[in-house]
Amino acid sequence: MRHIVIVGNGIAGLTAADTLRRLDFDGEMTLVGEEDRPTYSRPALSKTALDPNQEFQVSYLPEATHAGTQLLGTTAVALDTQQQRLTLHDCNTLGYDGLIIATGTSARRFSTSDREFTVRSVDDAIALRNRLATRPSVTVIGGGVLGMELASGANAMGCDVTLIHCGTPMTDHIGPLLASLISQVAIEHGLRLIDGRVNAVDELSTGMAVQLADGQQVSSDIVISAIGDAPNIQWLAQAGLLHDGRLVIDRQCRVQDNIVAAGDVAWLKTPEGPQRYPVWTSAIEQAKIAAASLLNPQDATQLNFQPYFWTDQWGMNLKISGPARLPETAPVVVRGSLEERAAVLHWPEYGAAAAWNLRMSLPKLHKLARETVVSA
Structure with a gap:
């Protein structure tokens, strides 16, 4: 194996590249990254980027040492597994002996309005921080960990914040006990919680209107959507790698003989069916296994790590x-x-x-x- 292509320059892609070198891979390596910037800490975007007591700084990771060719600001648009070649958005192509898919996800949203914000990239965080500095009224849709962190940040920047979620926020992530306790703290900070389901989000001349399933309408200057993400797999549509619309990996992170995947884009095959683990630490562990599996499939260990995550809010x-x-x-x-x-x-x-x-x-x-x- 002389040329390995890694599609995705986030933490999974970077970890895979560094692991390949650590395992003595001395061949050619090419990394394709959608964002035109080095790898940075994505969790920090919702935890510290909205801190009014700090100037915004990108939390870049240590400079890469893998010495691979980095094609930043570009995306893969198609993959031919028979020819072992992928096509980039500028119509250039890349051949490979081994392929690591680490393309991550994109934020889901309700509309195309500039008044609806999501946070998935540095540019997203900068745009939201600049808007929150004007202290608009805010409706956050989605009470997962990300939604609660963003609501906390908006509240800290002096905004009037309403959060809409079915049930108690974060229950599906941290269980009912801690979810209830943290929600109470959020309410004490001034968060308005609405238990409901969103049907639609409309842009008005005066702001945004969120339509709930019970007929209620919630109006605010801007909306922040934290309603989950969608794996970036459009470029794999004709590659024959997807199963029921999912990129599924085994416990050695293999998709097929010379293709592995890691991070938020991948669904892990389990006895309960394919599951996705979209957290920072999972991406790192999957990337290590994926790189080892690609080089030495017979000797690679299986994915077996202790799940971990953290949150800072309120x-x-x-x-x-x-x-x-x-x-x-x-x-x-x-x-x-x-x-x-x-x-x-x-x-x-x-x-x-x-x-x-x-x-x-x-x-x-x-x-x-x-x-x-x-x-x-």
């Missing part, structure tokens, strides 16, 4: 090791207390641990989560 920090959606059962309070809104928690039957507003190193949090499995 003046609080939460870190979770283990399956992100925590159960309804009451946790064991290891340190602190829920009443004080600062606690280390664990779920013995679930193999998960959380640190809420208390300092705890990641290795210790992982260790605690693993110990719960043993003790159960």
Whole structure:
């Protein structure tokens, strides 16, 4: 294998490239990246980019050391697996011996209005920050982790913020207990929560109107949509790699013999059906396995990592090791207390641990989560 092409220059693509070199791949390497900038921390866009106490700075990752050719500001538009060649948007083509797909996702939205914002890139974050600086009224649609972080940022910048979500925000991500506690803190900060489903978003001469399924209309100057993402797989439509519209990988991150995938674009084959794990740490671990599998498919290990994610919002920090959606059962309070809104928690039957507003190193949090499995 003399030429490996990596499509995607986010954390998965960068990690895959560095891993290839670490595994002594000395052939030609080409990275194709849609954004015309080096790799940066995407989670920071919703966590620190909207902090009114800090100037906006892009959190670039350390400079790449893989010495590969980087084609930034370009995209792949088609793939021919028989000829082992992909076509770029400028009609140039690239041949490959091995291919790593790490094209990530795009934010879903309701409209094409300039008053509807999403946050997926640095340019998105800059545009939103500049608009929030004028203190518009804001409606956030979607109460996942991203939606709550963006609502928190808008609130901190002095905006009147309404968030629309079915049920308690973040329940599907962190379980009902912590979701309820954090939502209460958000309300105390001035967030208006509406339990409802959005049918449509319309642009008016005076702003935006969000139409709910129950007939209610919510008006504001701007809308921020945090309603999930769509994997960037349009360029694979005719490649014969998709199954039910999904790019599915096995536990060695393989798609087929000389093609692997990693990051948000990929669906992992599991006994419960294909599942996607769109978090930063998952992208890194998948990329390491994908690179190793491409070079040495017989010796590559299988994907087996401890899930982890964190969030900063409403003046609080939460870190979770283990399956992100925590159960309804009451946790064991290891340190602190829920009443004080600062606690280390664990779920013995679930193999998960959380640190809420208390300092705890990641290795210790992982260790605690693993110990719960043993003790159960």
